[in-house]
Amino acid sequence: MNFENLDLQAIWFILVGVLFTGYAMLDGFDLGVGALHLFTRTDEHRRIMLNAIGPVWDGNEVWLVTGGGALFAAFPAVYATVFSGFYLAFVLLLVALIFRAVAIEFRSKQPMRWWRQMWDIGFSAGSILSSLLIGVAMGNIAWGIPLDERGEFAGTFLSLLGPYPLMLGVTTVALFMMHGALYALLKTEGALHDQLRGWINNCIIFFIICYAITTMATLLYVPHMAARVRATPWLFSIAILNMLAIANIPREVHHGRDGRAFLSSCVAMIALMGLFGLEMFPNLVLSNPNPANSLSVRNSASSTKTLSIMLTIALTGVPVVLAYTASIYWIFRGKVKIGRMSY
Amino acid sequence: MHVLELSRFQFALTAAIHYLYPPLSIGLGIMLVLIEGLWLKTKRPIYHQMARFYTKVFALTFAIGVATGIVMEFEFGTNWATYSRYVGDVFGSALAAEGIFAFFLESGFLAVLLFGWDKVGPKLHFFATCMVCLGAHFSAIWIVVANSWMQTPAGYHIVGEGLKARAEITDFWQLVFNPSSMDRLCHTLCGAWQAGAFLVVSVSAWYLLKRKHEEFARSSLRIGLTVGLAASLLQLVSGHDSAKGVAKNQPIKLAAFEGLYETQSNAPLALFGWVDEKSETLRGSVSIPGMLSFLIHNNTQTPVKGLRELAPQREDRPPVNASFQFYHLMVAVGFGMILVAGMGFLYFWHGSLFERRWLLWLLVLSVLGPQIANQAGWFAAEVGRQPWIVYGVLRTSQGLSEVVKANQVVAAIILFSLVYMLLFAVFIYLLNDKIQHGPDEADLEPSGKLGLGRRDAL
Numbered sequence: 001m002n003f004e005n006l007d008l009q010a011i012w013f014i015l016v017g018v019l020f021t022g023y024a025m026l027d028g029f030d031l032g033v034g035a036l037h038l039f040t041r042t043d044e045h046r047r048i049m050l051n052a053i054g055p056v057w058d059g060n061e062v063w064l065v066t067g068g069g070a071l072f073a074a075f076p077a078v079y080a081t082v083f084s085g086f087y088l089a090f091v092l093l094l095v096a097l098i099f100r101a102v103a104i105e106f107r108s109k110q111p112m113r114w115w116r117q118m119w120d121i122g123f124s125a126g127s128i129l130s131s132l133l134i135g136v137a138m139g140n141i142a143w144g145i146p147l148d149e150r151g152e153f154a155g156t157f158l159s160l161l162g163p164y165p166l167m168l169g170v171t172t173v174a175l176f177m178m179h180g181a182l183y184a185l186l187k188t189e190g191a192l193h194d195q196l197r198g199w200i201n202n203c204i205i206f207f208i209i210c211y212a213i214t215t216m217a218t219l220l221y222v223p224h225m226a227a228r229v230r231a232t233p234w235l236f237s238i239a240i241l242n243m244l245a246i247a248n249i250p251r252e253v254h255h256g257r258d259g260r261a262f263l264s265s266c267v268a269m270i271a272l273m274g275l276f277g278l279e280m281f282p283n284l285v286l287s288n289p290n291p292a293n294s295l296s297v298r299n300s301a302s303s304t305k306t307l308s309i310m311l312t313i314a315l316t317g318v319p320v321v322l323a324y325t326a327s328i329y330w331i332f333r334g335k336v337k338i339g340r341m342s343y
Numbered sequence: 344m345h346v347l348e349l350s351r352f353q354f355a356l357t358a359a360i361h362y363l364y365p366p367l368s369i370g371l372g373i374m375l376v377l378i379e380g381l382w383l384k385t386k387r388p389i390y391h392q393m394a395r396f397y398t399k400v401f402a403l404t405f406a407i408g409v410a411t412g413i414v415m416e417f418e419f420g421t422n423w424a425t426y427s428r429y430v431g432d433v434f435g436s437a438l439a440a441e442g443i444f445a446f447f448l449e450s451g452f453l454a455v456l457l458f459g460w461d462k463v464g465p466k467l468h469f470f471a472t473c474m475v476c477l478g479a480h481f482s483a484i485w486i487v488v489a490n491s492w493m494q495t496p497a498g499y500h501i502v503g504e505g506l507k508a509r510a511e512i513t514d515f516w517q518l519v520f521n522p523s524s525m526d527r528l529c530h531t532l533c534g535a536w537q538a539g540a541f542l543v544v545s546v547s548a549w550y551l552l553k554r555k556h557e558e559f560a561r562s563s564l565r566i567g568l569t570v571g572l573a574a575s576l577l578q579l580v581s582g583h584d585s586a587k588g589v590a591k592n593q594p595i596k597l598a599a600f601e602g603l604y605e606t607q608s609n610a611p612l613a614l615f616g617w618v619d620e621k622s623e624t625l626r627g628s629v630s631i632p633g634m635l636s637f638l639i640h641n642n643t644q645t646p647v648k649g650l651r652e653l654a655p656q657r658e659d660r661p662p663v664n665a666s667f668q669f670y671h672l673m674v675a676v677g678f679g680m681i682l683v684a685g686m687g688f689l690y691f692w693h694g695s696l697f698e699r700r701w702l703l704w705l706l707v708l709s710v711l712g713p714q715i716a717n718q719a720g721w722f723a724a725e726v727g728r729q730p731w732i733v734y735g736v737l738r739t740s741q742g743l744s745e746v747v748k749a750n751q752v753v754a755a756i757i758l759f760s761l762v763y764m765l766l767f768a769v770f771i772y773l774l775n776d777k778i779q780h781g782p783d784e785a786d787l788e789p790s791g792k793l794g795l796g797r798r799d800a801l
Contacts, residue, residue, distance in 0.1 A: 055454030058409060062450050066442030068416055073439040076431020076509075083420025083427075084744035090421055091755045095762055098410040102766060105406035109773050150506065152424075153746050302432040303502075303511045310436050317443035321451075328451050331462055339461060 008307035009297040012074040013281060015314060019070055021273040023063035025179075025266050030057040032180015034100055034127025035173060037120060039199065044338070045192045046120060050104055051342045052187035055332045057104060059325060061097070073310055077151055077300035078284045085145065085153025086137060089160060093133040100126030108342070128173060135172025139165030142218075142225050142276070144288025151295050164217055171210040178203040179269070182249070182262040189335045197253065204250050211246070224286070225279045235278060242271035347740050349752040350422040355725075356756065357414050359718060360763045364408035366717055369483055369532065370539015371401045372476030375456075377566060379469050392786040393563055394472075395460070397543065399777055402457050407770055409450070414759070422752065426732055426742030432511045433499045433518060434489055441485035449478030480532065487531050491524035493733050494724070495592045501736075510736065526588045527724075529581040534720065536574035537680060537713035543567035544687070545710035546778055548703045556781050564706075568691055571709075572684040578677055583638065589727075590639045593734060595653045596727035599666035601635055602628070603649045610635040610647035615671055618664035623651070625667075661729040669723035676716040683709050 003011075030053040040046050053060075072079040083090055103123035107116055143164050146154040181203045185196050218225050229235045245268035252261035280286070284300060287293035301307065375397055382390035416438065419427050427435075455463060455471035463471070498517025499510045512518060547564035550556045590597045597603075602618040602625040603610060612635040616628025633643030640647075654660045687706055690696035696703070732739040 055458045058406075058450040058453060059447065061409070061413070062442060062446040065413060065416055065446055066439065068420075069435065069439035069442040072416075072420065072427065072431055073435025076428050076435055079420045079431060079435070080424035080427040080744075083417055084422070084424035084746050087421050087744070087747050087751050088754065090417060091758060094414045094417060095758055097413055098762060098766070101410040102406055102769070105402065106769060106773065109776070157751075302435070306432045306436055306512045309512065309515045310439060313436070313440050313443060317440075317447075321443060321447040324451050325447070328454050331455060331459060342458070 003308045003311050004304050008304055008311065009301045010282070011311065012070070012301065012307055013277070013284070013297045015311075016067060016070050016074060017273060017277045019063060019067035021270055023060070023067055024273060025269050026060035026063055027057070028131075028176045028269065029053070029180045029183035029262075030060055031100075031127045031131045032176035032178065033184055034123050034180070035131065035177045036180055036184065036199065036203075037124045037127070040192070040195075043116065045195075046116075047108060047338055047342065048188055048192055048336050049184060050107065050123075051336045051338060052184055054104070054342065056329065057101075059328070061101070070310070070314075074302055074307060075284055075295075075297070075300045076302060078295050081147065081151055081153055081295060082137075082141075082285060085155070086140070086160060088157045089133055089137065093130055093137075096126040096129040096133065098126075099123075100130065131173045131176045132169040135169035136160065136165045138172070138276070139168030141280070141285055142168070143222055144286035144291075144294075146289065147285065147287035147293040147295070149290075149293055151293060151300070164221060167210070167214055167217060171207070171214045174203070174207040174210040175269070178207045178249070179262075179265045182253075182258070182265050185253070185258045186262055187334075187336045200253055201250070204253075208246065225276075228279050228281075229275070238271050238274055238278070242268055242275065245271060346743060346747065346749045346752060349749055349756065350743060350747075351739070353422060353752055353756050353759065354418060355722075356763070357411065357418060357759055359721070360767070361408070361411040361415055362717060362721055363714060363767075364404045364411065365479070365482065366531075366535035366538040366713070367404040367542060368401065368408050369476075369479045369535035370537065370713075371397060371404065371542065372472075372479045372539070373536055374539050374543055374566065374570065375401060375472050376469075376476045377570070378563075379472050381566075383465055383469055388787040389559060389562055392782045392784075393559060395786040396559075396777075396782040398456060400542070400546075400774065403770065403773055403777070405453060407766055410766070411763070421755075422744055422747060423732070423742045424744035424746070426737065429509045429737055429742070430493075430733060432509060433496075434492060436512070436515070437485050437489035437492070437518070441482055441489075445478050445481035445485060447478075449475055449482065452478065483531055483535065484528060487528045488519050488521070488524045491527050492518055492521050494527070494728055495521050495523040496733055496736055497521035510733070522592045523585075523588050526581070526585045530578070530585045530720070533574050533578040533581050534713060534717045537571060537578060538717060540567050540571035540574055541680070541684075541709045541713050544571055544684075545707050548706035548709075549778065550781070551697055552700065552703050552707065559782050564687075565691065568684060568687050571680075572688045575677070575680045575684050579681065582674070582677060587639055590647070593727070594648055595650065595659070596661065596666070597639075598648065598650045598653055599661050599663045599727055600670040600723065601647075602663060602667045603635070603647060604651050606646055606649045606652045608636060608644050608646040609633040612638065613667075613671070615675075616667070618667050620663050658730060661727050666723055666727040669719045669726060673716045673720040673723055676712050676719065680709070680712045680716070683712070 033049055033053050037046060037049055040049055068079070099122045103119040103126060107119035107123065110116070140160050140162075143162065145160070148154045178200070181196055181200045185193065185200065188196060229239065245264045248264040249261050249268075252258075252264060282296045282298060283294045284297065285295040287295075302310075375394060378390055378397065379394045381387075382394055419434075452471040452474035455468065456475050459468055459471060496510070498512060498514040498519075498521065500513050501508055502511045503509060543563055544567035547560040547567055550560035551564070586597070586600075589600070601610075602613060602616060604623045604625075609632055611630035611632045613625060613628040613630045616625045616630075618624075619626055636645050636647055637643045639645075650660055650663065683705055686702060687696065687709075690699060690702060728734055730738050730740070732742040
């Protein structure tokens with residue numbers, strides 16, 4: 001198929017955004033379940049938490065892998081600059097992701113107490129660290145990082161740990177914890193379900209505090225991340241949608257409608273990522289100082305030919321992926337029952 | 344050490360360890376499809392028990408394969424940023440296709456394969472197993488295509504000059520079917536099937552030696568040996584094709600594999616030896632005269648070009664002795680696998696295998712064969728590609744991340760080494776535990792929807 005007369009650079013900006021939003025929505029809940037894991041006290045509850053995400057965490061992580069691949073193919077300069085510039089941060093993220101992946105797989109393979117505790121801590125610490133680092137990376141991209149005229153990163157590892165990126169990191173952890181708790185609510189019953197209902201309120205409060213601080217900090221110190229909405233007031237409706245979706249979560253939880261609460265959380269995440277993308281566009285990485293060195297869809301994209309081929313690949317592959325991902329969630333719907341094949 | 348050596352070491356370390364697992368997943372995937380297919384066809388409970396048992400082993404290898412694989416995808420950006428900028432337009436699309444076509448398929452249906460036993464009917468479960476196996480094969484296709492493009496680039500042109508230069512795609516299908524991709528794909532897949540089959544062979548032979556689960560072990564050994572022998576023989580054909588392809592597309596690499604410095608007709612094939620790169624000679628070798636010419640050109644008199652003619656400058660040559668040794672190790676182990684599988688197969692049908700304990704022991708150890716050959720073959724392919732990162736287009740030394748310092752790479756290497764050592768230890772421990780525990784007697788009776796008659800289930 002030939003798409004070369006479309007604005008492919010903008011389309012791929014959106015598609016990469018969709019992949020990372022998919023990642024946040026899906027892996028977000030299993031990272032969140034990981035962050036909450038150590039709060040559950042009994043072995044049985046921990047196994048239920050693990051098996052709530054058991055059949056799907058693997059597929060969720062593929063969204064990150066595919067997002068990374070799409071970024072590499074569509075915007076090689078961004079992939080190269082961000083990954084080499086955030087070198088140690090990414091190595092830490094990879095180690096954290098490895099740990100939580102294998103901890104899920106290994107934990108229940110042996111009955112010893114020390115064995116299970118070791119992997120419980122690995123799972124939880126890996127999940128929290130991954131969420132934090134993803135948030136910090138987002139924060140740096142929003143704040144802007146020093147780039148030289150060739151688009152290479154000109155800062156240091158420590159310069160990535162500024163207060164605003166760290167705040168965004170903590171907010172991400174809070175968001176994923178809330179999201180994960182809502183998902184766990186869907187998958188559990190009985191005592192654990194009641195316990196989770198109690199935690200959810202705390203998670204929501206924690207998230208709303210972080211969210212308010214981050215939003216204020218953004219408006220005060222990162223004005224370029226609100227410029228487009230300021231200039232185009234109707235876009236403010238996305239921000240309103242975001243706030244309404246968040247406000248709707250405690251309401252649905254209160255009425256015992258767990259599914260709707262989880263969906264509200266998904267909508268809130270989509271709106272947040274939408275706002276993030278709108279404010280960034282057409283830039284993918286902001287240069288701060290020297291905005292002229294920023295990497296945008298215009299100066300860092302692959303050739304039209306490649307973007308067109310990739311769009312063909314995406315249009316053939318993605319509908320199939322969505323169809324069977326949905327059927328797999330359907331097969332594993334309902335509350336978790338621990339069986340012989342469980343983690 | 345310099346960043347270049349460190350980054351190469353880091354990539355080699357993480358790739359070598361990663362490459363222990365996907366071949367097992369691909370090979371065991373095939374085995375699972377066969378076993379479950381046999382179960383659906385014959386309804387013999389032993390095949391159900393077998394499918395359950397090897398699924399557990401599969402789950403173990405798959406999890407580590409995924410975990411170590413994420414590292415690989417991001418390492419191009421972290422350590423080889425200049426390379427990524429240069430080739431992203433071409434190379435990236437193969438990686439993205441791998442994500443969309445392979446990984447989603449694999450990981451999605453894996454859920455049904457692992458946890459769906461009691462939730463779906465036998466046919467749907469079998470379908471999921473086939474899809475996982477297919478996904479694993481797709482992932483091999485795309486990554487081998489991408490890697491083959493680095494060996495024999497095609498379907499691209501260079502745009503821009505100096506620091507702005509980069510490769511851009513001109514023809515997607517030329518990129519996919521570049522001169523070496525199909526040969527190398529066959530070779531990689533045969534190696535993966537061997538890895539899976541010989542794992543099954545090894546476990547079964549162990550049970551027979553220990554006189555445990557004997558009925559299970561006999562059935563499982565039969566399947567393993569059949570696939571193992573078939574894959575090993577195919578590997579011989581595919582290896583020959585691959586080598587001819589190397590001779591045609593990367594003659595310097597072939598000359599290094601064979602330690603051939605002087606262009607000669609009646610070129611000999613060395614069985615083993617040691618290349619002295621200083622004096623440019625092959626020492627202590629035993630060779631078959633004319634064999635190399637014959638294998639490549641079907642004629643002993645056709646000359647084969649040597650390194651002195653092909654690459655007069657040393658900096659244009661790969662490390663010759665390392666290429667030679669890895670390549671010869673791979674070939675030797677490859678022939679060994681044919682021998683072992685052939686003997687096992689013969690005595691099995693003859694009915695006297697179970698009395699030959701030495702052969703059973705050999706079969707237990709045979710699991711190492713494909714792993715050694717896969718690693719050695721991969722090292723031969725990548726060391727032989729040097730000094731190029733994209734053959735003839737971009738040198739490895741030009742592909743580095745400019746902003747990454749040596750101490751950062753050292754930190755990464757230390758972290759990855761520690762984590763991977765731990766992972767490997769845990770993997771071996773759990774694998775051993777599963778094998779010692781053996782197949783579950785309860786699995787002789789399928790439960791849940793699988794236990795229902797065919798008509799009642801899906």
